[in-house]
Amino acid sequence: MKSLKIIKESEKVFLSFLILLFMVAASYAQDGKQKEKSTVVDHKDTELNWGGCPDFMPNGCNIAILHGDPASNNADILFKVPANSDIPLHWHNSAERMILISGEMEVTYEGESTQILKVGSYGYGPAKKPHTAKCKDKGPCILFIAFEKPVDAFAGNGK
Secondary structure (H helix, E strand, O other): OHHHHHHHHHHHHHHHHHHHHHHHHHHHHOOHHHHOOOOOOOOOOOOOOEEEOOOOOOOOOEEEEEEOOOOOOOEEEEEEEOOOOEEEEEEOOOOEEEEEEEOEEEEEEOOOOOEEEEOOOEEEEOOOOOEEEEEOOOOOEEEEEEEOOOOOOEEOOOO
């Protein structure tokens, strides 16, 4: 009979541990990032807040923040330039993950051949690698860009 009592006592300890574990998990799920809401934004949304670009970018260039703080890591933006715009040589401290939403764009990274982004094309640009781009004549180019580090752009090749 004594061994039966020991088993029941260990079951109580195990059950108490499970209850504590679930309570900790539930409280974790209710703090900070777990409360963040999902986001869906259309690139044609009239509520988008389009702002200007750095001075060296072409006239008509605009940026809209989709998610995150552009001064912090992991911000998502829309980058828009008019058709037939040349984007001069520049670089970013962050790698860029891009998808072209509208238009057609030529992108040339230093030391590489020119690549063409068409609607739906994905592109990756390494951090600090200078590049140029041209929005072709198929309408304005709107590019979704996910930055790993704060959003920035510097004219020239950085050397």
